[in-house]
Amino acid sequence: MRKNLTTLLTAVLLVTSAGIFAQTAGVGIDTTTPNSTLDVNGKLGVTDIDGLQAPRLTRAQLSAKGDALYGASQKGALIYITDISAGDNTGPRVNINDVGYYYFDGTIWQKLINNFSNLYNADGTLTSKRTVTQNGKDLKFVNQQTTTINNSVGLGIVQDSGTGTRSSMGFSNGGNYSLFIYCDTNSESQISATGNSTGLSIGTGFTNSPTGINFVTTPVAGANGSAQVSIEPNGDTFFVKNVGVGYSTTTFAPGEKLKVSGSITTATTTYPDYVFDKYYNGKSLLNSKYKFLNIYDTEKFIKENNHLPGVTSINDLAKTENGLYSFNLSELSTQTLEKVEELYLHVIKQQAQIDAQKEQINKLLDLTQKLQIKIKSRK
Template sequence: MKRVQFSMIFLLVNFAFINAQVGISNPSPASTLDITAKNATGTSANTDGLLVPRVDRQRAQSMSAVPVSTLIYVNSITTGTLAGTAANINSVGYYYFNGTAWTKLATSLNIYNSDGTLNGPRTVTTNGNLLTFVNGGNNVKITTSATEGALSANGSSRGFLNLVGGSANIDYYVENNGIAQFNASGNSTKLSVGSTNATPLGLKTNNIERLTVLSGGNVGIGTTSPNTKLEVSSGTANVSGTTLTNLNSASPISTGQTLGVDNLGNVITVANPTAASVTTASVNSTTGASFNVNDTTVTMVPGTSQPVTIPTGGKALFINFMLGIDYGSNPAGSGASYYEARLYIDGVATDCYMRTQEYGAGGFSAQFSFNTVKFLAAGNHTIDVRMTRTFNNGVASGANMVCSPISMSFNATYLN
C-alpha cells in the first residue's frame, strides 16, 4: 500500500511538473492552480473556498525573507507593533508582502454607499461634462474640520458662483481685469446684505473700513463708532465731508427749514429768516420853532424828541441827523463862539455830537450833522438832540443866542 501511495504522489508531482498546471476537483485545470468547488450550485451546507494562513500581527512581524506576493490573513492586532514590516497592519484583514512591508488588500469603495479617506490630493477631470449634485430632501454640504473652510471657483478669465432659489438668483463673480460683482437677478425682490445677530456691518476699501453700520442702526462714514443715526467724519478740521452736488449757493430758495449745526456738530433745523423790514422814526421839518441856546443850560431842539420801541432781542439803531439854523440875535461879544448839537438817548448824552464856530457877528447860519449806530435793548426808548454853547469867546455867560431852524431831518432806523 505504501508503494502505491508513493507511486500515486510521484505520478501527481510528475504530472504537475510536466503540465505546470494543477487542478483540485478539476481534471482539466485552466491555470497553474485551478480549484473547483465541490458544490458550485445548489443548497449544500458544505463549505467551499480557500483558507490562507491565519496569523497575528506579531507572527507576521517576526517573519523574515518573505517572498514578494506572499498572502496571509491577520486575525489579531493585539500583539506586535506598528513598526518594521508590520507598519501597515492596523486592522484585521488580508495582507500581502510587497518586498518591504505587509500591505493591506484594500477593498474598493463605492462613494455612493461607503465612506472613505483620501491618502492624498485627487483630481476629477470632467472632460467638459457637468458634475451635478442633486438632493431631493436635504442640503448638499461641503464641510471640513480644519481651521479654514474654503470653496474655490477658478477660471482663466472668470470665477463664478451662482445660487438659485426657485427662479431667484444671486451671482458672485470676478473677471480678469474686470470688476468683482455681487448681484441679485431673476425674480429676486430684494438684495439684503447684513447680519442676523448683534454685530456691526462694515464696508472697506484698501483694507480700511470706510462705512460702518452698528447693530443698533447708527451709520458711520469715516468712523467705526457713530453716535447718531448718521455720523460723517471727514478727518479734516472745519470740513464737513458732505457735499450736495446739485444744491449750492446758486440754487433758488424754496420752502422748508434752514439747516445748521450745533456745538456738537449735529445737523439741526433753524428758523427760516423772515424777510427784512425797515422800521423808522423820523422828523423832517422846514418850519421849526426858534429856541435859545446859552452856555449854562442844554436846550432840546424842538421837534427832535422821538419814541422808539425796540423788539425782543434788541436792535442796532441807525441814526442820521441834520440841522440848518440861522443865528437870530447878536449878543455882545458874539461872532466867534462855539455851539454844539449832541444826541441824547433816554435823557443821557451820548458820544455822538457836532461842534461848530460862528462865522461872524450876528445873522450868520450854521449846519450840524452826524451819523451813528447805537445798539438798544428791547423796550421803549426816547431819542432827541440838544444844543449848548461850549465856548463863549467874549460873550457874557448866560447870554442867549436865538437859533431859528431853516431845515431839520432826524431819522432813527432798525432792520427786522
C-alpha cells in the first residue's frame, strides 16, 4: 500500500512540475486555459528548450514491427524516422526513403511534407500544369549568365485589350527592351529590334560545322514549308523563285526570273576601249592580249568556228539543271561592246575607202567630160 502511494505521489509531482493542466476543454501544458485538445505554451526563459518531439525510431526499428501492427485505428499516428540505412521500404513503409516526419493514413506511411526542389539551388520536375499570375509584376532574369530551354517551350501572354493571344519574348541588356519576338493570333510573326538597338543581325556562328541559312515559306495552306532562299556557309545566295528589284509588287512573265526597276551597276576588270587603243596606237595596256582582226580574217574565223572572235562559243556555255544555257552577263556585255567598236572601225575604214573611191570616180567623170568636149570640138 505504501509502495503504491509513493508511486501515485511521484506521478502527481511530475505532472505538477511539468505544468500539465487537465480541463474539460482539453489538456494544457504551461497554460491553465487550453484552447484545443492539446495546447502547449512555450517558456520564456532564454535557456528553456521548447519544442514538441514525435516518437523517434529508425526505419529498421519500424520494419521490425511488421506490416500488420498499424491499422485503421492508428490512422494519424506521427513518427520521426532518424535513419534509413537499414530496414526496408516495402508494404506500408513504401514511402520511407528519407529521414523525416511520417504519418500513418490507415494503410501506408506518408511523408508529412513531401520533399520539394528549391528552384534556386536544386533541379525539379513539374508533376502537373502550373500557372504563374504576374499580377502586374515583372519577372526578370538578371546577371550575365546563360538560360537554357531544351526541347519545345510555349510562351503565351493574353492581351490586355483586343482579341486573340500574343506570344511574346523581350530581351534587355539594361534599360529598355532592345529586342522583341511577337506572334499574334491570325497575324504575322515578328522579330523587332527596339529601344537602344543600332541594328538587327540574323546569322550563324561558332557552329561545329559550316552552317548556312534557309528562308522557308509555305505556298499552300497546311503544307510543309520549303526553302525559297538559301545562304550557303561561304555566303553564296540562291533564290528558287523570281526576284523583283525596285518594285513593291509585280507579276512575272513565264520564264522571267529577274525584274529591275532602275539601273544596274556591275564591276569588271577591263573595258573595250582597248579596241581603239590597239587600232590607233598599235598596243593597249588595258588588254595586251587583244588582237584586232581585219574583215577577211574575221570572215575566216566565223566560217571555221561559227561564232565571232572574242565571243564565248555556245559549246563553252554551262547549262542549268533545266537544260538552259548559263552565261556571264558582264562578260557578254564587254564582248558585245568590243564587237560594236570593231564594227565601227570596219565601217570607218569602209567609209574611208568609199570616200576615196568616190573621189576617184569624180576625177574620172571630170576627165571623161573633158575628153568628150575635145572630141566634139575636133568634129
